[in-house]
Amino acid sequence: MEYREISEDYSVSGQIQPEDVAAIKEAGFKSVICNRPDDEQPGQPSADTVKAAVEAAGLAFRYIPVISGQITAENVEDQAEALDELDGPVFAYCRSGARCTNLYGLIQQSRG
Numbered sequence: 001m002e003y004r005e006i007s008e009d010y011s012v013s014g015q016i017q018p019e020d021v022a023a024i025k026e027a028g029f030k031s032v033i034c035n036r037p038d039d040e041q042p043g044q045p046s047a048d049t050v051k052a053a054v055e056a057a058g059l060a061f062r063y064i065p066v067i068s069g070q071i072t073a074e075n076v077e078d079q080a081e082a083l084d085e086l087d088g089p090v091f092a093y094c095r096s097g098a099r100c101t102n103l104y105g106l107i108q109q110s111r112g
Helices: 018-026 047-055 073-085 099-112
Strands: 004-005 009-012 031-034 060-063 092-093
Touching: 009 018, 009 099, 018 047, 031 047, 031 073, 047 060, 073 092, 073 099, 092 099
Parallel strands: 009 092, 031 060, 031 092
Antiparallel strands: 004 009
């Protein structure tokens, strides 16, 4: 599993599997955000499946689904709120990591 560090407290990746959670925890992350809607692609694990693995590992989980290419102001607000509330560092994922990265950039712009 590969991920990109966007800031000291925020990293992103493409789709993860429940079995990736141990490595995420081992890497020092405290919270996981899923920005990928369920059923976007056949065979992807549901947010609930990943949430169960994340919470079983003692980490926090948030589900903030964002439709590809259609980030809304509400998505940005929800993500900003999650980042304010969750313990960091935070690991966020979607299909490729792009939505998670774009959300972070929009949050930074709005707080500029």
